[in-house]
Amino acid sequence: IAGITQAPTSQILAAGRRMTLRCTQDMRHNAMYWYRQDLGLGLRLIHYSNTAGTTGKGEVPDGYSVSRANTDDFPLTLASAVPSQTSVYFCASSDDRGTTQYFGPGTRLLVL
């Protein structure tokens, strides 16, 4: 693989269900991010990780959790999905210089 991959591409989920969105990068970037993109609100940061083993909260962290067990993977978990979490989710990563964030292809999530 080259760059950042996300899975699934899209998902329909019943409210109350647990869901993990996967993100993997092969660029050996230390920093990784999760954003959600909603019409009229733009991209908003959910959680981030500076390096493996550390995570931090972004602008809209409630209802989401992340883990960073290794450099490559940064899964985002919705413990009990709610309809307001319907969105497009983007994972991103950046190198140590922090110059540019590279985005994955996104996961489109619909919570009913």
Add this chain to the structure above:
Amino acid sequence: EDKVVQSPLSLVVHEGDTVTLNCSYEVTNFRSLLWYKQEKKAPTFLFMLTSSGIEKKSGRLSSILDKKELSSILNITATQTGDSAIYLCAVDRFQGGSEKLVFGKGTKLTVNP
């Protein structure tokens, strides 16, 4: 509160026109300003600007930062239908040992043939 404001929110032009997209910001610990192009899926990187007054250019696209005015513009000359996209401006700020991007809501550009 950090914020990034883009204008216009949407723009419809004809092929061959020149457009200017605007981005203004109010953030603490500014590091750089970035422009992204988003078509159907993920945003793709266009430019990163760190110094005032130095134009970055790539083909028909160019961008410049004005740190005094806390703003940036993205110019597209001789527009083509393939330029139709949402253009996102983001400001990179350093906080808590990590850089974080604050995004504007984007400008939706439609180029008609």
